[in-house]
Every structure is written in C-alpha cells, then in structure tokens.
Amino acid sequence: MRDLAGGFGYLLAGQRWVLGHGRWLGFGLLPGLVSLVLYAGALIGLGYGADDLTAWATPFADGWSSPWLGLFRGFLTALVFCLGLFLAVITFTAVTLLVGQPFYESLSEQVDRTEGGEVPESGLTLARELWISARDSLRILGRVLLFGILLFALGFVPVIGQTVVPVLGFCVSGFFLAQELTSVALMRRRVQLTEQLALLRRRRMLALGFGVPLVLSFLVPFVAVFLMPGAVAGATLMVRDLVGETTGEPDREQAHAEEQAQGQGPTRTQDPTQGQSQARPRGKRLSA
Numbered sequence: 001m002r003d004l005a006g007g008f009g010y011l012l013a014g015q016r017w018v019l020g021h022g023r024w025l026g027f028g029l030l031p032g033l034v035s036l037v038l039y040a041g042a043l044i045g046l047g048y049g050a051d052d053l054t055a056w057a058t059p060f061a062d063g064w065s066s067p068w069l070g071l072f073r074g075f076l077t078a079l080v081f082c083l084g085l086f087l088a089v090i091t092f093t094a095v096t097l098l099v100g101q102p103f104y105e106s107l108s109e110q111v112d113r114t115e116g117g118e119v120p121e122s123g124l125t126l127a128r129e130l131w132i133s134a135r136d137s138l139r140i141l142g143r144v145l146l147f148g149i150l151l152f153a154l155g156f157v158p159v160i161g162q163t164v165v166p167v168l169g170f171c172v173s174g175f176f177l178a179q180e181l182t183s184v185a186l187m188r189r190r191v192q193l194t195e196q197l198a199l200l201r202r203r204r205m206l207a208l209g210f211g212v213p214l215v216l217s218f219l220v221p222f223v224a225v226f227l228m229p230g231a232v233a234g235a236t237l238m239v240r241d242l243v244g245e246t247t248g249e250p251d252r253e254q255a256h257a258e259e260q261a262q263g264q265g266p267t268r269t270q271d272p273t274q275g276q277s278q279a280r281p282r283g284k285r286l287s288a
Contacts, residue, residue, distance in 0.1 A: 007209025014234020028229025031100025
C-alpha cells in the first residue's frame with residue numbers, strides 16, 4: 001500500500017513541478033493538443049460506425065425477434081466502443097510522446113536538472129530516438145491488444161464481466177501507461193524496453209498508483225492534454241526512485257539562470273530558508 005500511495009504522490013509531484021515552472025507547462029501542452037484532435041475525430045467516427053460494424057459482424061442475428069436483437073447488438077456496440085476507448089487511452093500517451101519526443105525529453109531533462117545530480121543523456125540522434133520510441137510503442141500495443149481481446153471475451157461472463165473485468169482493464173491500462181511515461185526518462189538512461197518492464201513489475205504497485213489515477217482522469221475530455229506535461233515530470237521523478245538515484249542539493253539558482261538564458265522560465269528568488277531536497281528512496285540501480 002505504501003508503493004500505491006507513493007505512485008500517486010509522484011503523479012501529484014509532477015503536476016506541482018510544471019505549475020511551478022509555467023513556461024514548461026505551456027511547452028508540454030502542444031503535442032497533447034495535436035493528438036487530442038486526431039483521437040477526437042477517430043472516436044467520433046467509431047461512435048457513428050460501431051452499430052454498423054456490429055450488424056455486419058453478426059449476420060446470424062438478423063432473424064431474431066425484438067427486443068433480443070436490439071439488446072444483443074446494443075450490448076456489442078457498447079463493448080466495441082469501450083474497447084476503442086480502452087485502446088485510445090493506452091495509445092494516446094504513446095502517440096503524444098512520439099509527436100512530442102523533443103518537447104518531453106527536454107522537460108524530463110529539466111526535471112533532473114532541478115532535482116540535482118547528473119542529468120543523463122541517451123547520446124542518440126533524434127531520428128534514432130523516434131525510431132526506438134515508435135518500435136517500443138508498437139511492441140507495447142501488441143501486449144495491450146492481447147489483454148484487450150482477453151478482457152473483451154471475459155466481458156461476456158455474467159457478473160465477472162461487469163465487475164472484475166473493468167477493474168482489471170483499468171489496472172492493465174494504468175501499468176502500460178506508466179511504462180510509456182517512464183520510458184522518456186529511462187530511454188535517456190539507456191534502459192531497454194525489456195528492462196523497463198522488469199523494473200516496473202518489481203514495483204508493480206508503484207506503477208499502478210501512478211498510472212491508474214491517470215487513466216481515470218484521461219476519461220474526462222481534455223484533461224489528458226493538460227495533465228501530460230505534469231505526468232512526464234512525475235514519471236521522471238519516479239524513475240529516479242526506481243533506478244536508485246538519490247537527490248542531492250540542486251543548484252537552483254543555476255537552474256533558473258539557465259532557464260532565463262533560454263527564455264524558458266520566470267525569474268525566481270532563492271528562498272534561503274529552504275534546505276536541501278530530501279533524498280528519494282533507493283531502489284535497484286540498473287545497468288543500461
């Protein structure tokens with residue numbers, strides 16, 4: 001339960017970070033807005049075409065009498081739309097991260113910089129990073145589709161399909177959403193996809209505490225766009241815990257001076273009453 005609460009704490013900490021660095025909030029909103037327009041169009045199209053799809057897929061029910069035909073196809077139409085929504089929640093983050101790779105990588109680096117210590121760099125070209133991100137996203141999507149098909153089939157089981165299956169669906173979505181978000185910071189640390197998944201499985205409750213509330217919030221229209229920058233920041237903070245990086249005393253004056261030089265942050269005055277940041281819990285350090 002401590003890890004579950006800790007994951008939610010990192011999600012809140014990331015939102016606080018971007019609110020305290022307002023220029024980075026605006027910087028991180030652009031990719032989400034682009035993705036939102038694309039997904040809104042796709043879901044509207046699915047909403048209009050789902051009933052035709054179910055009618056085409058169930059020709060054997062054409063001769064059924066009322067109300068069984070309407071109830072059966074109405075149930076299937078709702079399941080198709082829910083499956084589409086499930087895939088949208090999962091793939092929204094992957095597509096947004098792919099579209100906004102340079103934006104979110106810069107944001108993640110700035111979080112590491114303000115937290116102190118070394119700022120890892122992947123050493124890869126942008127084209128190579130985009131290729132790895134797209135390849136890993138497709139591999140994750142394959143896993144999600146397998147879980148989605150299984151959960152879709154279990155949805156027909158009485159009672160379990162209406163109680164247990166939705167909970168499992170949110171947990172699966174939350175876990176893979178956490179993986180997509182932490183991949184930004186883990187890729188800079190040269191941690192490969194298989195190692196990323198193994199790392200999150202060892203701290204599964206931490207990943208669920210971070211990802212599940214985010215999945216639930218993403219169901220509210222437009223919320224995903226505004227939470228994405230803070231989610232990337234929070235995922236970076238969580239990665240520092242996962243790989244066992246301690247947080248030393250950051251040179252906040254230098255960090256803010258760099259932001260000013262780049263025109264990316266407001267002027268701040270150092271509060272001498274604030275001591276050094278607390279060290280984050282140590283986890284197992286991975287060799288990339």
